[in-house]
Amino acid sequence: MTEFTNLLIPIFIGIIILYGLFRRVKVFDEFIEGAKENLVVGIGILPSLIAMITAIGMFKASGGMDIIAQLLKPLTDFLGFPGECLPLAVMRPVSGSGALAVYESILENVHPDSFAGRVASVILGSTETTFYTLAVYYGATNVKNTRHSLVSSLTADFTGFVFSALTVRLILR
Amino acid sequence: MMNIIFAAMIIFSVVCGIFNGKSAEVSDAAINSCVEAVELFLYLIGGMCMWGGLMKVAEKSHLTDKLSAAFRPFARLIFKNLDLNGKAFHAICLNVTANILGLGNAATPLGIEAMKALESEEKANGTATRNMIVFSVLNTASITLLPTTAASLRSKHGSAAPMEIFPCVVITSVAALAAGLISAIALDGISKIGHKNEKRSKEET
Numbered sequence: 542m543t544e545f546t547n548l549l550i551p552i553f554i555g556i557i558i559l560y561g562l563f564r565r566v567k568v569f570d571e572f573i574e575g576a577k578e579n580l581v582v583g584i585g586i587l588p589s590l591i592a593m594i595t596a597i598g599m600f601k602a603s604g605g606m607d608i609i610a611q612l613l614k615p616l617t618d619f620l621g622f623p624g625e626c627l628p629l630a631v632m633r634p635v636s637g638s639g640a641l642a643v644y645e646s647i648l649e650n651v652h653p654d655s656f657a658g659r660v661a662s663v664i665l666g667s668t669e670t671t672f673y674t675l676a677v678y679y680g681a682t683n684v685k686n687t688r689h690s691l692v693s694s695l696t697a698d699f700t701g702f703v704f705s706a707l708t709v710r711l712i713l714r
Numbered sequence: 715m716m717n718i719i720f721a722a723m724i725i726f727s728v729v730c731g732i733f734n735g736k737s738a739e740v741s742d743a744a745i746n747s748c749v750e751a752v753e754l755f756l757y758l759i760g761g762m763c764m765w766g767g768l769m770k771v772a773e774k775s776h777l778t779d780k781l782s783a784a785f786r787p788f789a790r791l792i793f794k795n796l797d798l799n800g801k802a803f804h805a806i807c808l809n810v811t812a813n814i815l816g817l818g819n820a821a822t823p824l825g826i827e828a829m830k831a832l833e834s835e836e837k838a839n840g841t842a843t844r845n846m847i848v849f850s851v852l853n854t855a856s857i858t859l860l861p862t863t864a865a866s867l868r869s870k871h872g873s874a875a876p877m878e879i880f881p882c883v884v885i886t887s888v889a890a891l892a893a894g895l896i897s898a899i900a901l902d903g904i905s906k907i908g909h910k911n912e913k914r915s916k917e918e919t
Contacts, residue, residue: 550860550877557772564775575770576763582823583759591751596723598747602739603731605723634854635719645754645867653873659882662868666861666883668890671854674825678850679842681826682833686841689901690850697855697894704889708882 586638593639597632601646622706623657625650629664630702634671634695641665659713663705668698761866769812782807792852792895793845802831806849813856825853844902848895855894858887 561568610627617627625647633640647661671694679687731740772778785807786798796803805828812821828849836843842850861883868876 550862550865553860554768557768557775557777560777561771561775566771566774568771571770571774572767574767575773576767578770579762579766580759582766583755583762587751587755590755591748592720594751594754595744595747596720596727598743598750599727599731599740600723602743603727603729603736604734605726605730608730641754641758641863641867642751644864648867648871653868653871654875654878658868658871658873659879662861662864662879663882663886665867666864666879667858667886669854669856674822674854675850677822678825678829678853682829682838682846684833684838684840684842684846687850688842688847688905689898690842690847693847693851693894693898693901694854696897697851697890700893701855701886701890704886705882708885709879712881712885713878 589636590638590642593636594642597639597642597646620703620706621710622702623660625657626661626664626705629661633664633668634698635673637670637673640670656709659709660705663709664702667705668701671695671698757866757870758863761862765862773808778808778811781811785810792848792899796845797835800831800835802828802835805831806852810852810857813853814859821853821856825849844899847898847902851894851898852891855891856887857891858883 558568610624613627614624617624629640629643629647632643644661644665648658651657653662675690675694727740731737782804805824809821809824809828812824829846832846832849836845838846861879864879865876
């Protein structure tokens with residue numbers, strides 16, 4: 542399995558470039574163009590990254606995260622969910638940059654190949670920032686009543702947290 | 715939303731820091747976190763540009779059009795009465811492709827475009843339509859096949875096999891998305907039945 546997943550990215554990149562050449566796309570020029578666009582997007586998220594990492598850094602240093610994790614521990618133990626990943630589950634639906642910052646701090650404390658490290662990675666890889674996405678998407682329209690968008694999205698998030706622990710336990714030993 | 719969370723976190727940390735006797739640590743964190751943020755940004759921006767570049771190549775070679783053709787049957791399953799040749803559907807396909815490749819930041823502008831197109835095609839008039847809700851769930855529960863961000867941070871922290879999480883991510887994504895979509899479609903059905911009953915009881919009285 543690992544062998545296969547290690548091949549995934551190189552093959553994927555190879556196919557894109559090869560198909561581009563086949564279709565006579567100026568692969569280098571277009572690559573630069575796309576990279577430039579994302580550079581602008583990236584610089585756009587830096588201020589919020591700084592704001593959130595500062596808030597999270599203060600929060601972590603104050604011992605506040607431990608208090609919340611302690612409160613939720615009975616529920617997560619029942620679901621077989623690692624306590625270290627709890628702050629990530631709390632942050633994930635709220636903020637993408639915040640979740641990244643929490644993920645980074647989890648990997649500083651536990652090894653990425655440990656159970657908690659893997660579960661955190663699966664959470665980061667498989668879920669999205671619900672509140673941000675809904676705010677941005679509906680914010681661009683004139684919709685005032687989003688009906689059950691939030692409830693359904695949070696249902697998906699919660700299912701994702703339960704499954705992240707479940708799949709890591711069953712597949713990666 | 716973010717205003718409340720940001721303020722709450724900072725105030726909570728200041729109070730907690732005083733009570734736990736950790737004011738020195740909180741002070742350190744406040745001063746040094748911004749440097750950490752820039753380091754993290756430098757780590758991410760490379761990947762973002764690289765994938766953005768590849769996405770552009772795929773778009774110009776019409777590889778993304780092929781992907782949207784592959785997405786058609788699935789779209790028929792979850793969207794109701796959606797024009798499969800319309801502008802909304804094309805944007806939805808590109809958005810889903812970017813999501814599948816783990817390119818959240820490339821997906822967002824396309825998703826916004828799709829949402830606006832859906833709004834005008836379906837004459838939403840201030841209230842989210844069924845397809846808009848389904849599409850919003852599709853994005854909040856993004857279907858990720860390549861967890862590129864997680865993988866690059868895993869390798870930075872010394873993982874022996876950064877991409878080993880791949881099967882777990884796929885299964886988890888699919889399960890979460892399925893739960894979200896079932897909930898979105900079921901709740902839409904329930905609200906419609908509710909509406910009918912309301913109308914009926916009004917007619918009876």
